[in-house]
Amino acid sequence: MNINKQLVLLIASFVLVVTTLVGCGESDIDGQKERELEDARIAARNQPVLGAGSAINGEAENQESGVGVEADLLDLSQYTLMFGDEFHGTELDSTKWNTALPWGSDLVINSELQYYVDIANKPDFGYSPFSFDGETLTITAIETPENLRASANEQGWLSGVLTTAGKLEVTYGYIETRVDLPPGRGLWPAFWMLSSEFIDLKPQLFVMEYNGGRANSVFHNYNYQDEDNNLRSPGQWEVVEEGLSEGFHTVGVAWSPEELLFYVDGKPRYKITGENVSRQSMYLILNLAVGGVWTGAPDATTRIPASYVIDYVRVYEKN
Secondary structure (H helix, E strand, O other), rough: OOOOHHHHHHHOOOOOOOOOOOOOHHHHHHHHHHHHHHHHHHOOOOOOOOOOOOOOOOOOOOOOOOOOOOOOOHHHHHEEEEEEOOOOOOOOOOOOOOOOOOOOOOOOOOOOOOEOOOOOOOOOOOOOOOOOOOEEEEEEEHHHHHHHHOOOOOOOEEEEEEEEOOOEEEEEEEEEEEEEEEOOOOEEEEEEEEOOOOOOOEEEEEEOOOOOOOOOEEEEEEEEEEEOOOOEEEOEEEEEEEOOOOOOEEEEEEEEEEEEEEEEEOOOEEEEEEEOOOOOOEEEEEEEEEEEOOOOOOOOOOOOOEEEEEEEEEEEEEO
């Protein structure tokens, strides 16, 4: 993958207004952060089953809201499992997972504070963020010990990331994980996808992002670039429910030509449609970021160490 400054700016732009943005640079997006979050909070108070965002092609979409959208309920009998990891072993399966992003651990994005320990390539680093209990995988973030700061690019936290780049690339299907999310200011676990080619639309699909400072919310989003290289999105959607910070929850997306349908705990929450839904193969990413432009830094209330627990990851293809 050819990773350049343009990709860094794209990845930094997680938080967007609920209408499509055109021609916004990095400073514009950062400056609108609080207003955009407030837009998401206002929209989420109505809590429709499906978000009322615009279509990806910029035209308004008429979408149903309310409960009981039977046609959009997930029916896994229509799918076949084509990739999965239940994390029942004692170590990561290297045929499925990398422990670094394709651009490496030293590039800092989003003003984040963590260093992702690439345990697959640096097994003697001095700390592994990955642990197993026979049923789940846990990614644990800690404050960087002084003796590891130089090795960690002087980043204040150590954490972990998993990707399937170069090992699994998906085009369409249903993608799901079951996770236990860590509440606390400054914690930013996510489950997302990037284009393996990163050309044309340069799509970024955020199945789930979690801001630990908003413990009972999860967020869905999709970004792409238009033909003029402007970053576009139908809007980040906030799902608010009591208990999202407690125990395990499933998050997933059903991806088909011209449609993304996001789920939390088996219920459809947000639909995006249009001709600019990704047609490119994409790889999976699970990570526990700390700090950054969206969440802010941890404070005295943040539980340390912080743990992101993953029960499974599954990818299904449509029959």
